[in-house]
Amino acid sequence: MAIQIEPNVLKDLKAYGAGDVSACFHCGNCTAVCPLSENGGSFPRRMIRLGQIGAKRELLASAEPWLCYGCGECAQTCPREAEPAEYMASLRRYQIAHLDPTGLGRLWFKVPAFALILSLALLGVLGAFLLTVKGSRLFPQWLFGNTVAYETIHTVGMVVGGVLLALLLGSFATLVRKSGLVPLLKGRNLLGALAWLGGELVTMKRHGECEAQSAIPVPRRKNPRVVHWAIMWGFIALGVATALDFLFIYFMGWTIVWPARVLGTVGGLVMLLGVSGAILRRLTDPKAGTRRTRFADAWVLFFLWVLAVTGFWLEIVVTLRTSGLVHDWVLVIHAAMAMELVLLFGMTKMAHVLYRPFMLLKHRLEQTAPMAETAASPSVP
Ligand code: SF4
Ligand code: SF4
Numbered sequence: 001m002a003i004q005i006e007p008n009v010l011k012d013l014k015a016y017g018a019g020d021v022s023a024c025f026h027c028g029n030c031t032a033v034c035p036l037s038e039n040g041g042s043f044p045r046r047m048i049r050l051g052q053i054g055a056k057r058e059l060l061a062s063a064e065p066w067l068c069y070g071c072g073e074c075a076q077t078c079p080r081e082a083e084p085a086e087y088m089a090s091l092r093r094y095q096i097a098h099l100d101p102t103g104l105g106r107l108w109f110k111v112p113a114f115a116l117i118l119s120l121a122l123l124g125v126l127g128a129f130l131l132t133v134k135g136s137r138l139f140p141q142w143l144f145g146n147t148v149a150y151e152t153i154h155t156v157g158m159v160v161g162g163v164l165l166a167l168l169l170g171s172f173a174t175l176v177r178k179s180g181l182v183p184l185l186k187g188r189n190l191l192g193a194l195a196w197l198g199g200e201l202v203t204m205k206r207h208g209e210c211e212a213q214s215a216i217p218v219p220r221r222k223n224p225r226v227v228h229w230a231i232m233w234g235f236i237a238l239g240v241a242t243a244l245d246f247l248f249i250y251f252m253g254w255t256i257v258w259p260a261r262v263l264g265t266v267g268g269l270v271m272l273l274g275v276s277g278a279i280l281r282r283l284t285d286p287k288a289g290t291r292r293t294r295f296a297d298a299w300v301l302f303f304l305w306v307l308a309v310t311g312f313w314l315e316i317v318v319t320l321r322t323s324g325l326v327h328d329w330v331l332v333i334h335a336a337m338a339m340e341l342v343l344l345f346g347m348t349k350m351a352h353v354l355y356r357p358f359m360l361l362k363h364r365l366e367q368t369a370p371m372a373e374t375a376a377s378p379s380v381p
Helices: 009-013 030-032 045-053 056-061 073-077 083-098 102-111 111-134 152-179 181-185 190-203 204-213 222-252 259-284 295-320 323-349 349-367
Strands: none
Touching: 009 045, 009 083, 009 111, 030 073, 045 056, 045 083, 056 083, 056 152, 056 181, 083 102, 083 152, 083 323, 083 349, 102 111, 102 323, 111 152, 111 295, 111 323, 152 181, 152 222, 152 323, 152 349, 181 349, 190 204, 190 349, 222 259, 222 295, 222 349, 259 295, 295 323, 295 349, 323 349
16 A cells, blocks of 8 residues: 655654654664564564654554564664654554544643643542532441542442443554454464464563663662553552452442452552652653653553552552541542543553553564565555
8 A cells, every 4th residue: 555645743742752763764773782672573673664754644553663672772873863762662552543533632732721620620629529419328437427428439430430441442443444354363473463462462572672671770679560560450450450440349348358459459559659669760861851751651550559559548548547638638639530431441551451461462463474464565765
């Protein structure tokens, strides 16, 4: 298929955080130094070339931005200061924004003031709703007096979960269509690719290869692979525990030893450690320093950190069976922030949880594709 050229792609990508990649003269240093560049390939330089010629459709369909873990090795050796690592990060934001069916994802990443106002407005609306809508009390044992009815949180939470599901289904349909995954499934070893993906998600081996090349040893608490692993699996465990809580609490009642609660507690602790490590790294590591952190990325870390801390606060309050106005407000903040995170999931960095595994699977299938078919993919001049 012929490449369609769109002239404003590089300018647009700058708004997503890319540096001046027009300065790149394709010396290949970044490819040579990238620990994840495969078989003498052109990663990440191929993506830069596609951006320079304005191949928007190819950029949006490519799995390559998701193969990069942002170690920054390439940026250290670029003679043109084109910041290839930042460019790859901007492509991930670009793809997420273009998969968001609401269209707000583009503004979310490009205009920090918009992201801040949307986030605060949503928090205000959700918080006011939770504080003012009262249902009949199905849980008289609930400890938070009359400030917030648990039934309200439960009902609103179910609606928010339904909205997330609808949005994600829309995003996924677009992703499957644009990525060209379906033709790749024909005649390939899907089970083998899924097994490889499972191993990769559990071990994050590729991420480890990325870090292994770093000349400066990183302490474990700030090690990106450990941090990434903890945030991802902590978040998934917490998400599963919350969903089980919402779906089954009417049948199970409230008990701290219910498996979903245990899963939530462990997941919350793992995520809190991971997010704290990520924040610490951004504040102290010059390669991943605060200068490069965009508002949309900081927002995710801030939300996850506050959610984990307030979640443990509520866990302790419930276990000790204490009550008070402060706890009521912690509950309102926790519930409103959790619902906002769920509503905005598909347009924020949180979407990594879905899109990276999907694109890794696509890449694995591409690697195992018959030669006749790989030769048909668009070539870069
Ligand atoms: S090292 Fe810099 S100039 Fe060389 S190919 Fe990579 S991005 Fe371009
Ligand atoms: S940031 Fe690291 S993984 Fe990504 S392209 Fe550069 S060297 Fe490769």
